[in-house]
Amino acid sequence: MYTIKTLDLHFQKEGHTIASFLISDQNHHVLVETGPESTWLQLVSELRKHQLTPNDIDAVLLTHIHFDHAGAAWKLAAAGAKIYVHPIGLPHLASPEKLWQSAAQIYGEANMEKLWGSMEPIEKEKLIPTADFETIGIGKMAFTPLHTPGHAIHHVAWKLDQCIFTGDVAGVKINEGPIVPPCPPPDIHLEDWKESMEKILAQKPDKLYLTHYGAVTNPSQHFDQLKEVLDDWAEWIKIHFQAGTAKELIEKGFLNHTENQMTTAGTSPAVQRLYELANPSWMSVSGLLRYWKLKEAGRI
Ligand SMILES: [Zn+2]
Incomplete structure (x- = not known):
């Protein structure tokens, strides 16, 4: 037997923004996601609640290498x-x-440390590449990586029996708020993303564990709603892309659009703030504009 615990990393001092998942059998401990380095002390203190230190972690299973996850x-x-x-x-x-520099282009060099902390190289011997569907046994636990591009080209969802840790491919759902797709540059790909959703559903999971934030128990309904919002957001951006609207105006208008959607769904301003922390709307503007640009140029 094993246990699954959700560790709240309190990103930017707010709960329910970024999770790490601790999966343990009697002798082995695995983390799915690490959060950013800026929440390291919180991760250590969450591990301590389970009588563990970072030295006790045998393996880290990453869904992708964006800073909020890895x-x-x-x-x-x-x-x-x-x-x-x-x-x-x-x-x-x-x-x-390179990863640091491309993030600095998105977030601004001045904000990098506050948001993400620091990043140092990992020795090659510690890094193990996943192969699609090639199960990894750790103690009594068997984790199967599902390569699931769309949010990021290098995205992996991790299956453990009928649970799947979905990283960002199942979107963001915080507290009782709506399900939304995080669309940062540079890899957003709508068709791949939808195929990845089908790939996850084909595994017939009972439960999805979202990094932003926590468990959901109705996977097929969940993905239906995610697809609907992904299409809505992509179409909204496409119209403004085709009209040649200035990016600044698109960002303002899109923030308005998503705020209206949240308010209509009955989401409180406090929870809306958590969504903006976990998944800023301006970032999805950049990601979706890039998608439409590449699409128009016939490059994807
Ligand atoms: Zn994320």
């Missing part, structure tokens, strides 16, 4: 854990300079 992986590697990651993401954890 930023602290190097610290767990330094404490002895093996890090499992998609082969396309792996080189960026061994030499994170």
